Amino acid sequence: MDMMPFGLKIAIINRAFHKKLDEKASAMGLTSVQLRVLGSVSRLEAAGQTEIHQNDLERIEHVTHPAMTKLLQRLESKGFIQCVSSEQDRRYKKVTCTERSRGIHQVILE
Numbered sequence: 001m002d003m004m005p006f007g008l009k010i011a012i013i014n015r016a017f018h019k020k021l022d023e024k025a026s027a028m029g030l031t032s033v034q035l036r037v038l039g040s041v042s043r044l045e046a047a048g049q050t051e052i053h054q055n056d057l058e059r060i061e062h063v064t065h066p067a068m069t070k071l072l073q074r075l076e077s078k079g080f081i082q083c084v085s086s087e088q089d090r091r092y093k094k095v096t097c098t099e100r101s102r103g104i105h106q107v108i109l110e
Helices: 006-027 032-046 054-061 065-077 104-109
Strands: 081-085 093-097
Touching: 006 032, 006 104, 032 054, 032 065, 032 093, 032 104, 054 065, 054 093, 065 081
Parallel strands: none
Antiparallel strands: 081 093
16 A cells, blocks of 8 residues: 655645635735734734734744835735834834734634
């Protein structure tokens, strides 16, 4: 009996997952990276985190500061997030979902 190597099974599952994520993102007018970041903001808000800052997202998504800045600007211009000054520390911007994207982390999992 010919068994498929475990690593190959994981690679097939990973490709299928990314393909599905790309399709969902495209249907919303986003890239898969934008959808992933948006999902992170949505998930953190749903978990009760009161302030989400850019550096939190950089750490979670393993993205550089300039790349995340551009990504957040694009999401804000598309109406998916809002960036406002933090109430705890004015040096930071608080990132929040808009009504359009609130709960989007659950849509990603469907």
